[in-house]
Amino acid sequence: MREPFYLVDFDGVVCDSRAECMVTGYAAYRELKGEPFEPAFTVDDVPADAAEAFIRFRYLARTAREFMVIWDLIEAGSAIDPDLPLDRQWEIDAARIMRYHELFYATRYRWMERDERSWVAIHALFPGMKEWLVARLAEGRAHLVSSKDSRSILTILRNNGVELPDDLVSGNEGGDKPGHFRRLIEEHPGRELYFIDDNLENLEMAAAQGIAGCLCTWGYTWEGGIEAAKRQGFPTLGLDGLAQLA
Template sequence: MTDSIIYALDFDGVICDSALETALTGWKAAATIWNGMAETAPPELVEQFRAVRPIIETGYEAILVIRLLYAGETTESIYAGYGEKAQALMADAGLTVEGLKQLFGDTRDQWIAEDKAGWIAVNPLFAGMAEKLNRLGSNHDWYVVTTKQERFVKKILNANDIELAADRIFGLDRNMSKPEVLKGLQRSHPGRPIYFVEDRLPSLQNVRKHSELAELRLGFALWGYNLPQDKTQAEAEGCWPIHLEDFLEGDAGFGRA
C-alpha cells in the first residue's frame, strides 16, 4: 500500500450516526447536575437535539445543549447565540470544560457497564458503512480523526466487526487538534495523498487555515450533521461535497475502494 491513498475519517456524522446516543448521554449527565430532570429524556426534546446537533463539536457540549433545550430555548435561539448561552450556563452552574468532558465520558462508561447492547444499538453505523470500511482496509490505510474518546470508537467498531489498530484512532484523549493529527499523518506518510472526510464545515475550514495542509483533499460528508446551506459554502471554499452513496461506491473523486 505504499502508493495508495490515506483516508482520514471523522467518526460521529461520517461513520456513526450517534446523534440519539449523544442526546441521551447528554440528558443522563445533565440530570446529575440539575435537579428536577426526569430519568428519561422526552422524545420531542431528543428530536430538537438532532436539529441542533450540527452546532456541537465535542460530545460534552450535548450536556449544555440538552439543558438549554430543557430550559425552553428553541433551536433558532441556540443557533443565534450558542457560545454566549453555553458560557453563561457553565458559569451559573460552576462548570468547567474538563469537568464536563469527564462527566460525559463517565456517564457513557456507566451506561455501557449496565447495558452495552443497548448503548451499541443507539450508535448505529450509517447504512453500508461497515462494508465500506472493511473494503477500504484491504486497499488503503485509513484512520479515525475525531473529538470522541477513543475507547468508545473502539467499542463501536468492534461491535460492527471492523478491525482498526488502536494507533490508527486519534481521539479526544490525545489532546491534539484535527489539523495537528493531519500534519502528523503527512509526516508519517510522505508523498502519499491524504483524503480527509468530515461532516462539520467549521472543522474543514479550520484545516484550510493551515498552509502545510494545502495538499489534502477535503471531503464534506453531506449525510452527517450539517446544514443545507453549508454545501454551497463548502464548495466555494474548495471542499468536495460527497453524498453517502458516492462515498460508499468510492466515487466523487475519493478513489474506488
C-alpha cells in the same frame, strides 16, 4: 495521481450516534444540575420535545462538552439559530462545561459497563460505510480521526465486525483534530492525505494544514452548512457517491 490516504471522521460519517449522545448527554445534564435522575439508558429517558430539538441541532456541537449548551438552550426555551456557533448563542462557563464533559464520559462508560449490548445497539453505521471502511483499511489507506473517545469507536466497530488496530484511531484522549493532522502529516510523508468530515469547521482546519477534503452530506449537517462548503470550494458527497472515494 497518487492514491489518497483517507482521514475519516467517525460520528456523522461512519456512525450515527445521535441517539446515544442524546441519552448519555441528557443523563449527564440532569446530574450536572444536581437533580435526582436514574437513567434507564433508553431514548424514553428524554422528553419527546427535548429529544426532537437535540436531534435536530446535534450538528452544532463539535465535541461532547458542547451538548451542555444545547441542553441549556432547550431548557431555557431559547430559539436555537441553525447557522450560529453555540458559543455565540449562550454564555458558557468554562468550569461548568468541563464538569459536564467529565460527567458525560462517566455516564457513557457506566452505560457501557452495565449493558454493552444495548449501548452498541443504539448506534447505527451509515449504509455502505462498513464495507467502504473495511476495504480502505485492507488497503492500508484509512485512519479514523475523531473528537469521540477511541474506546467507544473501537467498541462500536468491533461489535459490527470491523477489526482494526488501536493505532488506526486518533480519538479525543490523544488531542484535538489539528494536532492529529500535524502528527499524521509527519507519519505519512509523501502521501496525499484526504479528510472526510460532516463539519465544515473541521474541513477548514484540515485545509489550513494543506489537507484536502470533502463534506459528507449524510451526516450531522444541514442545508446551510452544505451551501457554505460549496461556496468555499469543498466538494460535497452523498452516500451514493462513496464509490468516488476508492
